[in-house]
Amino acid sequence: MSDPFRLQLLKQIGSADELSVLRSLRDQVQERMVALLPERGVEQFYVEMNEVHDAFIKRVIVLAEADMARRGKGSPPVPYAYLLFGSGGREEQTLSSDQDSGIVYEDPRNDEDAVRCRDYFNDLALWIVESLQKIGYPPCDGNVLSSNADWRLSLSEWKERLNGWFEEPAWESVRYLLIVADGRCLYGKQELVKGLKDHFYSDYINTxxxxxxxxxxxxxxxxxxxxxxxxxxxxxxxxxxxxxxxxxxxxxxxxxxxxxxxxxxxxxxxxxxxxxxxxxxxxxxxxxxxxxxxxxxxxxxxxxxxxxxxxxxxxxxxxxxxxxxxxxxxxxxxxxxxxxxxxxxxxxxxxxxxxx
The missing domain is CATH 1.20.120 (Four Helix Bundle (Hemerythrin (Met), subunit A))
Incomplete structure (x- = not known):
């Protein structure tokens, strides 16, 4: 990316500590992208636009983790990955973008850890979704959101959920499976998303x-x-x-x-x-x-x-x-x-x- 102005804005996004600053930066970035639209090939424009969306979402996740620590909730109890679905997963977001997201986290060691994980990632996801809404990313109408417990699971729970969707070929189940097919890892442990996707394709072949x-x-x-x-x-x-x-x-x-x-x-x-x-x-x-x-x-x-x-x-x-x-x-x-x-x-x- 050769545009110095956008490089500077991306740097500011990566160091912003307040949601109000991120909202202001989002307005600036959007206006800049609108100005660049006539000069950019469409594919290059989408690459740069989605880089910006990714930067905002990643920064909000970092701020969410920091806020959890400040409130005495500690660090993530196990490694996790934050996924984008829909146009975000396909890296085809436009100037406007809503939230389609999920979380997959490493399997807890025991029941006590499972409770800690559920509580931590519930609070984290709520902070992320609400904060993204404040800076201009409305939630998905279909509630495909990390703040929805159905889209925030351990890897083993995700595999069980996929199995269930493949075994019950109702319209909604198939829609959810196709949503998962478009999912990509935005932040966190890539191997968890790979494990989820590998299971998806294994189930597809066998069903x-x-x-x-x-x-x-x-x-x-x-x-x-x-x-x-x-x-x-x-x-x-x-x-x-x-x-x-x-x-x-x-x-x-x-x-x-x-x-x-x-x-x-x-x-x-x-x-x-x-x-x-x-x-x-x-x-x-x-x-x-x-x-x-x-x-x-x-x-x-x-x-x-x-x-x-x-x-x-x-x-x-x-x-x-x-x-x-x-x-x-x-x-x-x-x-x-x-x-x-x-x-x-x-x-x-x-x-x-x-x-x-």
Whole structure:
């Protein structure tokens, strides 16, 4: 990263001791990133943007540990890892970002240690989630949060939870499994996350019944391209005339590439890295990998264009792009990308059904 201004801001984030300072720095970083957007390639922009989000979250975790010690609760009783899920796990966060998180910690030695671990990580997670909310990261609507005991477990408990989800192929169980597939270690002991992910893939291989359920989940969002090659716009409400870039372009490709990666036993989480991995494993040809990467970069670019600044100085988006922002050139590119998305979904369907 060559931008001296951003380097200085990242240094300030890493040394900030007050949440008010972090909130102020977040405003500065966001304004700087908005200014840089026209100058950066979309992939580079996302790399730098996610580096900033990671820096804020890591700093809040460090402050949380320090506050726990000051309040007489000591240091973490066992090693642990803080995970990001969703777009954070995939390193695809935009200027706006909510919290999707979890904790995995080393197995306690006995029942007494288990109680200490539960109490410590409960308090730590609450501090982290509440503090991140104060500096501008709202909690996940689905409560996939480290402060939720269902997403804060020891490694053995996580493995039992995964087993249960694989054995009960209900819609919610499959959704949770796909969330875990996107998880990455942001802070702490990487080996714990590796152990969790290794168990995930072992269960997947040994539980073929889950494959059909994952396929159903993966294909539930259709690309916003009609049978005659026209763009499908929102018909009603305040978003009438807009295009649902998030659920009509971005998410369908994220979901399809993720399922192909899971089937190929690839454990990276970024969609572009998954495409590279599938290419390296000869699952995608040179041409397919290049075309899918370019289409996905376009979807990332259009997703950024759906972001609006809110009254509180932060950014948010509903994934809807106003038709007024779409030039003819962009519309033609989007149609081409969506055709690839449709083709990809058909491929995922055929490939997955052949495994059943």
């Amino acid at each position: 073929p019944v889950i494959v059909k359920r994952m396929l159903d989940n993966t294909l539930r969002h259709k690309v916003l391209l009609g049978v005659f090659g026209h763009l499908l716009k929102e018909q009603y409400g305040e978003d009438a005339g807009s295009l649902d870039i998030k659920y009509g372009a971005y998410i369908p490709m994220v979901n399809s590439i993720r399922l192909l990666a899971i089937q190929a036993n690839l454990k990276m989480t970024s969609t572009l890295e998954r495409i590279k991995g599938l290419h390296a494993e000869a699952q995608l040809s040179d041409e397919e990998a290049e075309e899918l990467s370019e289409a996905f970069r376009l979807f990332l670019k259009l997703r950024l264009m759906t972001t609006e600044k809110t009254e509180n100085g932060l950014y948010s988006n509903n994934g809807k792009l106003s038709g007024r922002k779409l030039t003819k050139e962009l519309a033609d590119e989007l149609k081409s990308g969506l055709k690839l998305g449709k083709k990809l979904q058909r491929r995922v369907y055929r490939q997955t059904v052949s495994r059943l």
